[in-house]
Amino acid sequence: FDAMAWEAWPALCTGAVLHLPPASIGGEHVDELLDWWLEQPLHVSFLPTPVAEQALRRERQHPTLRTLLVGGDRLRQFDRDPGFALVNNYGPTETTVVATSGQLQPGGALHIGKPTANTCVYVLDEQRQPVPVGVIGELYIGGAQVARGYLNRPELTAERFLDDPFNGGRMYRTGDLVRWNADGTLDYQGRNDDQVK
Template identity: 60%
Template structure:
Protein backbone atom coordinates (compact mmCIF):
# COMPACT_ATOMS: atom_id res chain seq x y z
CA UNK A 1 0.00 0.00 0.00
CA UNK A 2 1.67 3.26 -1.09
CA UNK A 3 0.04 5.09 1.82
CA UNK A 4 1.63 2.72 4.33
CA UNK A 5 5.00 3.65 2.83
CA UNK A 6 4.23 7.35 3.14
CA UNK A 7 4.01 7.85 -0.64
CA UNK A 8 1.69 10.50 -2.05
CA UNK A 9 0.92 12.16 -5.37
CA UNK A 10 3.38 14.91 -4.40
CA UNK A 11 6.40 12.62 -4.65
CA UNK A 12 8.63 13.02 -7.70
CA UNK A 13 7.84 11.06 -10.85
CA UNK A 14 10.85 12.28 -12.85
CA UNK A 15 13.33 15.07 -13.41
CA UNK A 16 13.81 16.17 -17.01
CA UNK A 17 16.00 18.92 -18.40
CA UNK A 18 14.73 21.73 -20.57
CA UNK A 19 16.35 22.23 -23.95
CA UNK A 20 18.10 25.40 -22.89
CA UNK A 21 16.46 27.37 -25.71
CA UNK A 22 15.71 30.14 -23.20
CA UNK A 23 18.91 29.89 -21.14
CA UNK A 24 20.98 27.22 -19.42
CA UNK A 25 19.22 23.81 -19.32
CA UNK A 26 17.33 23.36 -16.05
CA UNK A 27 16.22 20.17 -14.31
CA UNK A 28 12.43 20.33 -13.90
CA UNK A 29 10.96 18.27 -11.05
CA UNK A 30 7.62 16.72 -12.07
CA UNK A 31 5.43 15.16 -9.40
CA UNK A 32 3.20 12.11 -9.83
CA UNK A 33 0.02 14.16 -9.69
CA UNK A 34 1.06 16.18 -12.73
CA UNK A 35 1.92 13.12 -14.78
CA UNK A 36 -1.26 11.26 -13.76
CA UNK A 37 -3.39 14.29 -14.59
CA UNK A 38 -1.84 14.54 -18.06
CA UNK A 39 -2.26 10.86 -18.83
CA UNK A 40 -5.81 10.59 -17.48
CA UNK A 41 -6.88 13.62 -19.54
CA UNK A 42 -5.27 12.20 -22.67
CA UNK A 43 -6.83 8.74 -22.34
CA UNK A 44 -10.30 10.10 -21.57
CA UNK A 45 -10.10 12.49 -24.53
CA UNK A 46 -8.39 10.47 -27.25
CA UNK A 47 -8.05 6.79 -26.27
CA UNK A 48 -11.42 5.52 -25.12
CA UNK A 49 -10.58 2.01 -26.38
CA UNK A 50 -7.67 0.16 -24.69
CA UNK A 51 -6.72 -1.48 -27.99
CA UNK A 52 -5.65 1.91 -29.39
CA UNK A 53 -2.34 1.82 -31.25
CA UNK A 54 0.11 4.68 -30.80
CA UNK A 55 3.78 5.37 -31.53
CA UNK A 56 6.80 6.71 -29.67
CA UNK A 57 8.31 9.31 -31.99
CA UNK A 58 9.65 11.88 -29.51
CA UNK A 59 13.22 11.52 -28.31
CA UNK A 60 13.57 10.35 -24.71
CA UNK A 61 15.24 13.64 -23.74
CA UNK A 62 12.06 15.48 -24.81
CA UNK A 63 9.22 15.52 -22.26
CA UNK A 64 6.64 14.58 -24.90
CA UNK A 65 8.11 11.06 -24.75
CA UNK A 66 6.69 10.67 -21.23
CA UNK A 67 3.29 11.59 -22.66
CA UNK A 68 3.55 8.94 -25.38
CA UNK A 69 5.06 6.22 -23.18
CA UNK A 70 2.95 6.49 -20.04
CA UNK A 71 -0.30 6.94 -21.94
CA UNK A 72 0.19 3.54 -23.57
CA UNK A 73 1.22 1.86 -20.30
CA UNK A 74 -1.71 3.42 -18.41
CA UNK A 75 -4.22 2.41 -21.06
CA UNK A 76 -2.82 -1.01 -21.96
CA UNK A 77 -2.40 0.20 -25.54
CA UNK A 78 0.05 -1.01 -28.16
CA UNK A 79 3.08 1.29 -28.35
CA UNK A 80 5.03 1.01 -31.59
CA UNK A 81 8.73 1.92 -31.52
CA UNK A 82 10.49 3.24 -34.63
CA UNK A 83 13.48 1.33 -36.01
CA UNK A 84 16.97 2.45 -35.03
CA UNK A 85 17.62 3.40 -38.66
CA UNK A 86 15.03 6.20 -38.32
CA UNK A 87 16.97 7.94 -35.55
CA UNK A 88 18.07 11.35 -36.81
CA UNK A 89 16.40 10.83 -40.19
CA UNK A 90 13.12 12.74 -40.27
CA UNK A 91 11.97 11.46 -43.66
CA UNK A 92 12.67 7.84 -42.75
CA UNK A 93 10.85 8.28 -39.44
CA UNK A 94 7.81 9.75 -41.18
CA UNK A 95 7.75 7.00 -43.80
CA UNK A 96 7.80 4.38 -41.04
CA UNK A 97 5.15 6.27 -39.08
CA UNK A 98 2.88 6.59 -42.13
CA UNK A 99 2.87 2.82 -42.66
CA UNK A 100 1.82 1.82 -39.12
CA UNK A 101 -1.71 1.07 -38.00
CA UNK A 102 -2.29 4.04 -35.71
CA UNK A 103 -5.40 5.73 -34.35
CA UNK A 104 -3.75 8.39 -32.18
CA UNK A 105 -0.26 9.80 -32.63
CA UNK A 106 1.93 12.71 -31.60
CA UNK A 107 4.45 14.49 -33.83
CA UNK A 108 6.55 17.51 -32.98
CA UNK A 109 5.22 20.49 -34.91
CA UNK A 110 7.98 20.68 -37.55
CA UNK A 111 7.57 16.96 -38.39
CA UNK A 112 3.79 17.27 -38.48
CA UNK A 113 4.08 20.21 -40.87
CA UNK A 114 6.23 18.12 -43.22
CA UNK A 115 3.80 15.19 -43.00
CA UNK A 116 0.80 17.39 -43.79
CA UNK A 117 2.48 19.24 -46.66
CA UNK A 118 4.14 16.19 -48.28
CA UNK A 119 1.13 13.87 -47.91
CA UNK A 120 2.90 11.59 -45.44
CA UNK A 121 -0.02 11.49 -43.00
CA UNK A 122 -0.92 8.06 -41.69
CA UNK A 123 -4.18 7.04 -43.44
CA UNK A 124 -5.63 5.21 -40.40
CA UNK A 125 -5.07 8.13 -38.04
CA UNK A 126 -8.03 9.73 -36.25
CA UNK A 127 -6.11 12.18 -34.05
CA UNK A 128 -2.83 13.86 -34.96
CA UNK A 129 -1.50 15.63 -31.88
CA UNK A 130 1.14 18.29 -32.49
CA UNK A 131 3.22 20.43 -30.17
CA UNK A 132 6.69 21.36 -29.02
CA UNK A 133 6.94 24.35 -31.35
CA UNK A 134 4.72 27.08 -32.73
CA UNK A 135 2.38 26.13 -35.56
CA UNK A 136 2.66 29.14 -37.86
CA UNK A 137 -0.03 28.34 -40.41
CA UNK A 138 -3.00 26.11 -40.99
CA UNK A 139 -2.62 23.15 -43.37
CA UNK A 140 -4.20 23.53 -46.78
CA UNK A 141 -6.53 20.58 -46.16
CA UNK A 142 -7.37 17.87 -43.64
CA UNK A 143 -8.69 14.58 -44.97
CA UNK A 144 -11.40 12.94 -42.81
CA UNK A 145 -11.38 11.22 -40.40
CA UNK A 146 -8.20 13.06 -39.40
CA UNK A 147 -8.53 15.57 -36.58
CA UNK A 148 -5.61 17.94 -35.95
CA UNK A 149 -5.05 18.80 -32.28
CA UNK A 150 -2.66 21.63 -31.43
CA UNK A 151 -1.11 21.46 -27.95
CA UNK A 152 0.84 23.97 -25.90
CA UNK A 153 2.75 23.52 -22.68
CA UNK A 154 6.17 24.16 -21.18
CA UNK A 155 8.14 21.40 -19.47
CA UNK A 156 7.36 23.15 -16.17
CA UNK A 157 3.64 22.42 -16.63
CA UNK A 158 3.97 18.67 -17.38
CA UNK A 159 4.04 18.64 -21.18
CA UNK A 160 0.55 19.94 -22.08
CA UNK A 161 -1.32 22.88 -20.54
CA UNK A 162 -3.75 23.77 -23.34
CA UNK A 163 -5.12 21.80 -26.25
CA UNK A 164 -7.57 22.43 -29.08
CA UNK A 165 -8.83 20.96 -32.33
CA UNK A 166 -7.95 22.96 -35.42
CA UNK A 167 -10.13 23.39 -38.46
CA UNK A 168 -9.21 24.78 -41.86
CA UNK A 169 -11.85 27.44 -41.11
CA UNK A 170 -9.71 28.82 -38.26
CA UNK A 171 -8.17 32.15 -39.16
CA UNK A 172 -5.15 31.41 -36.97
CA UNK A 173 -3.82 28.13 -35.52
CA UNK A 174 -4.92 28.57 -31.90
CA UNK A 175 -3.64 26.52 -28.93
CA UNK A 176 -7.08 25.71 -27.57
CA UNK A 177 -8.10 25.85 -23.93
CA UNK A 178 -6.74 24.50 -20.63
CA UNK A 179 -6.78 20.73 -20.20
CA UNK A 180 -8.41 19.07 -17.17
CA UNK A 181 -7.51 20.48 -13.73
CA UNK A 182 -5.49 23.29 -15.32
CA UNK A 183 -5.92 27.04 -15.09
CA UNK A 184 -4.54 29.68 -17.43
CA UNK A 185 -4.18 33.39 -16.69
CA UNK A 186 -3.25 36.22 -19.04
CA UNK A 187 -1.71 38.95 -16.90
CA UNK A 188 -0.17 42.35 -17.54
CA UNK A 189 3.14 43.64 -16.17
CA UNK A 190 1.48 44.40 -12.81
CA UNK A 191 -0.01 40.93 -12.41
CA UNK A 192 -3.56 42.02 -13.28
CA UNK A 193 -5.77 40.19 -15.80
CA UNK A 194 -5.83 41.74 -19.26
CA UNK A 195 -9.13 42.49 -21.07
CA UNK A 196 -10.57 39.96 -23.50
CA UNK A 197 -8.63 40.12 -26.75
CA UNK A 198 -5.68 41.98 -25.24
CA UNK A 199 -2.19 40.48 -25.16
CA UNK A 200 -0.90 39.26 -21.81
CA UNK A 201 1.76 37.00 -20.35
CA UNK A 202 0.63 33.42 -19.92
CA UNK A 203 0.63 31.95 -16.40
CA UNK A 204 -0.34 28.33 -15.74
CA UNK A 205 -1.87 26.92 -12.55
CA UNK A 206 -3.32 23.58 -11.54
CA UNK A 207 -2.28 19.97 -11.13
CA UNK A 208 0.43 20.01 -13.80
CA UNK A 209 2.61 22.72 -12.26
CA UNK A 210 6.03 21.27 -11.44
CA UNK A 211 7.64 21.33 -8.01
CA UNK A 212 10.35 23.61 -9.36
CA UNK A 213 13.92 23.46 -10.64
CA UNK A 214 16.38 20.94 -9.25
CA UNK A 215 18.90 22.68 -6.97
CA UNK A 216 17.83 26.12 -8.29
CA UNK A 217 15.81 27.66 -5.41
CA UNK A 218 16.26 31.27 -6.57
CA UNK A 219 15.06 30.51 -10.09
CA UNK A 220 12.21 28.42 -8.72
CA UNK A 221 11.06 31.35 -6.59
CA UNK A 222 11.26 33.64 -9.62
CA UNK A 223 9.22 31.49 -11.99
CA UNK A 224 6.84 29.59 -9.67
CA UNK A 225 4.58 32.10 -7.91
CA UNK A 226 1.68 31.89 -5.48
CA UNK A 227 -1.65 31.34 -7.25
CA UNK A 228 -4.15 33.60 -5.47
CA UNK A 229 -7.06 32.41 -7.62
CA UNK A 230 -6.71 28.73 -6.75
CA UNK A 231 -8.31 28.48 -3.32
CA UNK A 232 -5.86 25.66 -2.55
CA UNK A 233 -3.37 26.23 0.26
CA UNK A 234 0.14 26.54 -1.16
CA UNK A 235 -1.04 26.50 -4.80
CA UNK A 236 1.38 27.99 -7.29
CA UNK A 237 1.35 29.10 -10.90
CA UNK A 238 4.16 29.03 -13.44
CA UNK A 239 5.18 32.22 -15.23
CA UNK A 240 5.87 31.07 -18.79
CA UNK A 241 7.39 34.18 -20.38
CA UNK A 242 5.05 33.56 -23.33
CA UNK A 243 2.51 35.97 -24.78
CA UNK A 244 -1.03 35.05 -25.76
CA UNK A 245 -4.51 36.48 -26.17
CA UNK A 246 -8.04 35.14 -26.14
CA UNK A 247 -9.80 34.84 -29.48
CA UNK A 248 -13.53 35.63 -29.75
CA UNK A 249 -14.39 31.90 -29.59
CA UNK A 250 -12.58 31.46 -26.25
CA UNK A 251 -9.52 29.72 -27.63
CA UNK A 252 -6.01 31.05 -26.99
CA UNK A 253 -3.69 32.38 -29.66
CA UNK A 254 0.01 31.92 -28.88
CA UNK A 255 2.07 34.97 -29.88
CA UNK A 256 5.62 33.95 -28.98
CA UNK A 257 8.14 34.68 -26.25
CA UNK A 258 8.33 38.03 -24.50
CA UNK A 259 12.08 38.01 -25.15
CA UNK A 260 11.46 37.78 -28.90
CA UNK A 261 9.22 40.84 -29.12
Template identity: 65%
Template sequence: PVHAGSEDVGALLDWWQAQALDVCFLPTPIAEYAFGRNLGHAQLRTLLIGGDRLRKLPADLPFELINNYGPTETTVVATSGRIDASQAVLHIGKPVANTQVYLLDAHLQPVPVGVAGELYIGGAGVARGYLNRG
Protein backbone atom coordinates in the same frame (compact mmCIF):
# COMPACT_ATOMS: atom_id res chain seq x y z
CA PRO B 1 11.98 3.26 -35.60
CA VAL B 2 15.10 2.33 -33.71
CA HIS B 3 18.15 2.23 -35.96
CA ALA B 4 21.32 4.16 -36.70
CA GLY B 5 20.53 7.50 -38.31
CA SER B 6 17.08 7.79 -36.71
CA GLU B 7 17.35 11.59 -37.00
CA ASP B 8 16.28 11.20 -40.66
CA VAL B 9 12.82 12.83 -40.74
CA GLY B 10 11.99 11.32 -44.11
CA ALA B 11 12.72 7.80 -42.83
CA LEU B 12 10.67 8.50 -39.72
CA LEU B 13 7.67 9.58 -41.80
CA ASP B 14 8.05 6.59 -44.13
CA TRP B 15 7.92 4.37 -41.05
CA TRP B 16 4.96 6.38 -39.64
CA GLN B 17 2.95 5.94 -42.84
CA ALA B 18 3.57 2.17 -42.80
CA GLN B 19 2.15 1.73 -39.28
CA ALA B 20 -1.44 0.66 -38.58
CA LEU B 21 -2.42 3.68 -36.46
CA ASP B 22 -5.76 5.15 -35.46
CA VAL B 23 -4.28 7.76 -33.10
CA CYS B 24 -0.70 8.97 -32.77
CA PHE B 25 1.46 11.85 -31.62
CA LEU B 26 3.99 13.75 -33.72
CA PRO B 27 6.05 16.73 -32.59
CA THR B 28 4.65 19.86 -34.25
CA PRO B 29 7.71 20.50 -36.49
CA ILE B 30 7.56 16.91 -37.81
CA ALA B 31 3.81 17.21 -38.44
CA GLU B 32 4.32 20.51 -40.30
CA TYR B 33 7.05 18.86 -42.38
CA ALA B 34 4.59 16.08 -43.30
CA PHE B 35 1.83 18.63 -44.06
CA GLY B 36 4.22 20.60 -46.29
CA ARG B 37 4.94 17.48 -48.35
CA ASN B 38 1.27 16.42 -48.53
CA LEU B 39 2.07 13.21 -46.66
CA GLY B 40 -1.02 11.49 -45.39
CA HIS B 41 -1.78 8.39 -43.43
CA ALA B 42 -4.31 5.88 -44.75
CA GLN B 43 -5.76 4.76 -41.39
CA LEU B 44 -5.15 7.69 -39.07
CA ARG B 45 -8.25 9.16 -37.40
CA THR B 46 -6.61 11.51 -34.87
CA LEU B 47 -3.21 13.20 -34.87
CA LEU B 48 -1.99 14.75 -31.63
CA ILE B 49 0.73 17.37 -32.00
CA GLY B 50 2.74 19.41 -29.54
CA GLY B 51 6.14 20.58 -28.49
CA ASP B 52 6.21 23.75 -30.55
CA ARG B 53 3.95 26.46 -31.94
CA LEU B 54 1.76 25.35 -34.85
CA ARG B 55 2.40 27.81 -37.68
CA LYS B 56 0.73 26.36 -40.76
CA LEU B 57 -1.96 23.88 -41.56
CA PRO B 58 -3.35 22.48 -44.81
CA ALA B 59 -7.04 23.13 -45.44
CA ASP B 60 -8.00 19.51 -46.09
CA LEU B 61 -6.69 17.18 -43.39
CA PRO B 62 -8.28 13.71 -43.59
CA PHE B 63 -8.00 13.26 -39.79
CA GLU B 64 -8.79 15.17 -36.61
CA LEU B 65 -5.92 17.34 -35.38
CA ILE B 66 -5.46 18.01 -31.65
CA ASN B 67 -2.97 20.73 -30.71
CA ASN B 68 -1.34 20.24 -27.30
CA TYR B 69 0.57 23.04 -25.61
CA GLY B 70 2.80 22.80 -22.58
CA PRO B 71 5.82 24.90 -21.74
CA THR B 72 8.81 23.39 -19.96
CA GLU B 73 7.43 24.44 -16.58
CA THR B 74 4.44 22.11 -16.90
CA THR B 75 4.45 18.36 -17.08
CA VAL B 76 3.92 17.70 -20.78
CA VAL B 77 0.54 19.27 -21.67
CA ALA B 78 -1.20 22.29 -20.12
CA THR B 79 -3.77 23.03 -22.85
CA SER B 80 -5.31 20.99 -25.62
CA GLY B 81 -7.83 21.59 -28.35
CA ARG B 82 -9.13 20.42 -31.71
CA ILE B 83 -7.88 22.48 -34.63
CA ASP B 84 -10.22 23.22 -37.50
CA ALA B 85 -8.46 24.26 -40.71
CA SER B 86 -11.26 26.74 -41.44
CA GLN B 87 -10.44 28.74 -38.29
CA ALA B 88 -8.80 32.08 -38.91
CA VAL B 89 -6.46 31.73 -35.93
CA LEU B 90 -4.59 28.63 -34.78
CA HIS B 91 -4.99 28.22 -31.01
CA ILE B 92 -3.51 26.29 -28.10
CA GLY B 93 -6.87 24.96 -26.88
CA LYS B 94 -8.30 25.02 -23.37
CA PRO B 95 -6.73 24.00 -20.06
CA VAL B 96 -6.57 20.27 -19.38
CA ALA B 97 -7.92 18.84 -16.09
CA ASN B 98 -6.44 20.33 -12.90
CA THR B 99 -4.91 23.24 -14.85
CA GLN B 100 -5.76 26.94 -14.99
CA VAL B 101 -4.46 29.43 -17.54
CA TYR B 102 -4.45 33.19 -17.26
CA LEU B 103 -3.47 35.93 -19.70
CA LEU B 104 -2.00 38.74 -17.61
CA ASP B 105 -0.43 42.16 -18.15
CA ALA B 106 2.84 43.46 -16.65
CA HIS B 107 1.00 44.17 -13.35
CA LEU B 108 -0.32 40.58 -13.18
CA GLN B 109 -3.84 41.76 -14.00
CA PRO B 110 -6.06 39.92 -16.50
CA VAL B 111 -6.09 41.51 -19.95
CA PRO B 112 -9.30 42.09 -21.92
CA VAL B 113 -10.17 39.79 -24.82
CA GLY B 114 -8.07 40.67 -27.85
CA VAL B 115 -5.29 42.37 -25.85
CA ALA B 116 -1.80 40.85 -25.78
CA GLY B 117 -0.49 39.59 -22.47
CA GLU B 118 1.66 36.88 -20.94
CA LEU B 119 0.38 33.36 -20.35
CA TYR B 120 0.45 32.14 -16.74
CA ILE B 121 -0.32 28.52 -15.91
CA GLY B 122 -1.36 27.14 -12.54
CA GLY B 123 -2.43 23.79 -11.19
CA ALA B 124 -1.26 20.28 -10.52
CA GLY B 125 0.84 20.05 -13.70
CA VAL B 126 3.23 22.89 -12.86
CA ALA B 127 6.65 21.42 -12.03
CA ARG B 128 8.15 21.84 -8.57
CA GLY B 129 10.26 24.91 -8.02
CA TYR B 130 8.01 27.34 -9.94
CA LEU B 131 5.51 28.16 -7.18
CA ASN B 132 5.57 31.88 -6.31
CA ARG B 133 8.40 32.62 -8.74
CA GLY B 134 7.28 35.57 -10.79
Protein backbone atom coordinates in the same frame (compact mmCIF):
# COMPACT_ATOMS: atom_id res chain seq x y z
CA PHE C 1 11.96 14.68 -23.67
CA ASP C 2 9.06 15.41 -21.31
CA ALA C 3 6.27 14.60 -23.78
CA MET C 4 7.45 10.99 -23.94
CA ALA C 5 5.49 10.16 -20.78
CA TRP C 6 2.36 11.69 -22.25
CA GLU C 7 2.90 9.90 -25.56
CA ALA C 8 3.63 6.45 -24.16
CA TRP C 9 1.64 5.92 -20.95
CA PRO C 10 -1.91 6.62 -22.22
CA ALA C 11 -1.44 4.03 -24.98
CA LEU C 12 0.03 1.44 -22.65
CA CYS C 13 -2.51 2.06 -19.86
CA THR C 14 -5.46 1.54 -22.22
CA GLY C 15 -4.11 -1.65 -23.77
CA ALA C 16 -3.24 -0.06 -27.10
CA VAL C 17 -0.21 -1.03 -29.17
CA LEU C 18 2.60 1.49 -28.96
CA HIS C 19 4.56 1.90 -32.21
CA LEU C 20 8.12 3.17 -31.77
CA PRO C 21 10.27 3.93 -34.82
CA PRO C 22 13.38 1.83 -35.35
CA ALA C 23 16.49 3.17 -33.66
CA SER C 24 18.19 3.23 -37.07
CA ILE C 25 16.00 6.18 -38.10
CA GLY C 26 17.71 9.18 -36.57
CA GLY C 27 16.21 12.59 -35.94
CA GLU C 28 17.91 14.02 -38.99
CA HIS C 29 16.10 11.54 -41.29
CA VAL C 30 12.59 13.01 -41.17
CA ASP C 31 11.52 11.73 -44.60
CA GLU C 32 12.58 8.19 -43.66
CA LEU C 33 10.72 8.50 -40.34
CA LEU C 34 7.56 9.68 -42.11
CA ASP C 35 7.79 6.84 -44.65
CA TRP C 36 7.87 4.39 -41.71
CA TRP C 37 5.06 6.29 -39.95
CA LEU C 38 2.75 6.02 -43.00
CA GLU C 39 3.10 2.23 -42.97
CA GLN C 40 2.02 1.80 -39.33
CA PRO C 41 -1.64 0.92 -38.56
CA LEU C 42 -2.09 3.94 -36.28
CA HIS C 43 -5.31 5.46 -34.95
CA VAL C 44 -3.69 8.13 -32.74
CA SER C 45 -0.21 9.54 -33.18
CA PHE C 46 1.97 12.27 -31.70
CA LEU C 47 4.49 14.14 -33.83
CA PRO C 48 6.58 17.13 -32.81
CA THR C 49 5.19 20.19 -34.59
CA PRO C 50 7.97 20.63 -37.21
CA VAL C 51 7.74 16.93 -38.15
CA ALA C 52 3.94 17.14 -38.28
CA GLU C 53 4.11 20.15 -40.59
CA GLN C 54 6.35 18.17 -42.94
CA ALA C 55 3.92 15.23 -42.79
CA LEU C 56 0.96 17.51 -43.56
CA ARG C 57 2.75 18.92 -46.63
CA ARG C 58 3.09 15.45 -48.15
CA GLU C 59 0.70 14.42 -50.90
CA ARG C 60 -0.07 11.05 -49.29
CA GLN C 61 -1.69 11.27 -45.87
CA HIS C 62 -1.89 8.54 -43.25
CA PRO C 63 -4.50 5.92 -44.29
CA THR C 64 -5.69 4.75 -40.84
CA LEU C 65 -5.00 7.73 -38.58
CA ARG C 66 -7.97 9.29 -36.76
CA THR C 67 -6.16 11.87 -34.58
CA LEU C 68 -2.77 13.53 -34.87
CA LEU C 69 -1.52 15.25 -31.73
CA VAL C 70 1.14 17.92 -32.21
CA GLY C 71 3.17 20.02 -29.82
CA GLY C 72 6.59 21.22 -28.81
CA ASP C 73 6.73 24.21 -31.13
CA ARG C 74 4.52 26.85 -32.74
CA LEU C 75 2.29 25.46 -35.50
CA ARG C 76 2.69 27.75 -38.49
CA GLN C 77 0.45 26.24 -41.16
CA PHE C 78 -2.59 23.97 -41.46
CA ASP C 79 -4.48 24.68 -44.67
CA ARG C 80 -5.48 21.31 -46.12
CA ASP C 81 -7.79 18.65 -44.61
CA PRO C 82 -5.60 15.56 -44.04
CA GLY C 83 -8.55 13.25 -43.35
CA PHE C 84 -7.95 13.07 -39.58
CA ALA C 85 -8.34 15.39 -36.60
CA LEU C 86 -5.40 17.63 -35.73
CA VAL C 87 -5.05 18.52 -32.04
CA ASN C 88 -2.57 21.25 -31.09
CA ASN C 89 -1.07 20.96 -27.59
CA TYR C 90 0.88 23.48 -25.56
CA GLY C 91 2.65 23.09 -22.26
CA PRO C 92 6.00 23.71 -20.68
CA THR C 93 7.85 20.98 -18.82
CA GLU C 94 7.35 22.96 -15.60
CA THR C 95 3.60 22.27 -15.77
CA THR C 96 3.82 18.57 -16.61
CA VAL C 97 3.74 18.58 -20.39
CA VAL C 98 0.25 19.60 -21.64
CA ALA C 99 -1.53 22.64 -20.20
CA THR C 100 -3.77 23.61 -23.14
CA SER C 101 -5.13 21.62 -26.03
CA GLY C 102 -7.54 22.11 -28.91
CA GLN C 103 -8.62 20.67 -32.23
CA LEU C 104 -7.84 22.82 -35.26
CA GLN C 105 -9.76 23.22 -38.49
CA PRO C 106 -7.97 23.40 -41.85
CA GLY C 107 -7.55 27.04 -42.81
CA GLY C 108 -8.79 28.15 -39.38
CA ALA C 109 -7.10 29.85 -36.46
CA LEU C 110 -3.90 28.16 -35.25
CA HIS C 111 -4.74 28.46 -31.56
CA ILE C 112 -3.22 26.45 -28.72
CA GLY C 113 -6.61 25.39 -27.39
CA LYS C 114 -8.19 25.68 -23.97
CA PRO C 115 -6.90 24.67 -20.54
CA THR C 116 -6.84 20.92 -19.90
CA ALA C 117 -8.67 19.38 -16.93
CA ASN C 118 -7.55 20.64 -13.51
CA THR C 119 -5.45 23.39 -15.10
CA CYS C 120 -5.88 27.10 -14.40
CA VAL C 121 -4.64 29.42 -17.13
CA TYR C 122 -4.28 33.17 -16.73
CA VAL C 123 -3.37 35.87 -19.22
CA LEU C 124 -1.95 38.69 -17.11
CA ASP C 125 -0.50 42.14 -17.66
CA GLU C 126 2.76 43.46 -16.15
CA GLN C 127 0.97 44.06 -12.82
CA ARG C 128 -0.25 40.43 -12.88
CA GLN C 129 -3.85 41.47 -13.49
CA PRO C 130 -6.11 39.63 -15.97
CA VAL C 131 -6.40 41.19 -19.42
CA PRO C 132 -9.59 41.21 -21.52
CA VAL C 133 -10.27 39.05 -24.56
CA GLY C 134 -8.04 40.02 -27.48
CA VAL C 135 -5.39 41.78 -25.40
CA ILE C 136 -1.90 40.27 -25.32
CA GLY C 137 -0.50 39.32 -21.93
CA GLU C 138 1.84 36.80 -20.35
CA LEU C 139 0.59 33.26 -19.82
CA TYR C 140 0.59 31.90 -16.26
CA ILE C 141 -0.39 28.30 -15.47
CA GLY C 142 -1.73 27.05 -12.15
CA GLY C 143 -2.89 23.70 -10.80
CA ALA C 144 -1.65 20.62 -9.01
CA GLN C 145 0.64 19.74 -11.92
CA VAL C 146 2.87 22.80 -11.46
CA ALA C 147 6.42 21.79 -10.49
CA ARG C 148 7.95 22.84 -7.17
CA GLY C 149 10.77 24.73 -8.86
CA TYR C 150 14.20 24.30 -10.39
CA LEU C 151 16.75 22.07 -8.69
CA ASN C 152 19.45 24.14 -6.98
CA ARG C 153 18.19 27.34 -8.67
CA PRO C 154 16.39 29.28 -5.89
CA GLU C 155 16.56 32.66 -7.69
CA LEU C 156 15.05 31.31 -10.90
CA THR C 157 12.46 29.34 -8.90
CA ALA C 158 11.40 32.52 -7.07
CA GLU C 159 11.12 34.39 -10.39
CA ARG C 160 9.03 31.76 -12.21
CA PHE C 161 7.03 29.87 -9.55
CA LEU C 162 4.63 32.20 -7.75
CA ASP C 163 1.69 31.99 -5.37
CA ASP C 164 -1.57 31.77 -7.30
CA PRO C 165 -3.69 34.71 -6.05
CA PHE C 166 -6.75 33.56 -8.01
CA ASN C 167 -7.20 29.91 -6.99
CA GLY C 168 -4.56 29.24 -4.34
CA GLY C 169 -1.59 26.95 -4.73
CA ARG C 170 1.19 27.84 -7.15
CA MET C 171 1.37 29.14 -10.68
CA TYR C 172 4.14 29.13 -13.24
CA ARG C 173 5.12 32.27 -15.14
CA THR C 174 5.79 30.95 -18.66
CA GLY C 175 7.28 33.97 -20.44
CA ASP C 176 4.97 33.16 -23.35
CA LEU C 177 2.75 35.89 -24.75
CA VAL C 178 -0.83 34.94 -25.63
CA ARG C 179 -4.29 36.42 -26.01
CA TRP C 180 -7.73 35.01 -25.30
CA ASN C 181 -10.08 34.44 -28.23
CA ALA C 182 -13.82 34.97 -27.81
CA ASP C 183 -14.36 31.18 -27.90
CA GLY C 184 -12.05 30.56 -24.91
CA THR C 185 -9.06 29.37 -26.92
CA LEU C 186 -5.63 30.98 -26.70
CA ASP C 187 -3.53 32.47 -29.51
CA TYR C 188 0.21 32.10 -29.01
CA GLN C 189 2.00 35.36 -29.86
CA GLY C 190 5.64 34.63 -29.01
CA ARG C 191 8.03 35.22 -26.10
CA ASN C 192 8.73 38.16 -23.81
CA ASP C 193 12.44 37.26 -23.74
CA ASP C 194 15.06 35.70 -26.03
CA GLN C 195 14.42 32.08 -25.10
CA VAL C 196 14.22 29.79 -28.10
CA LYS C 197 11.09 27.62 -28.12
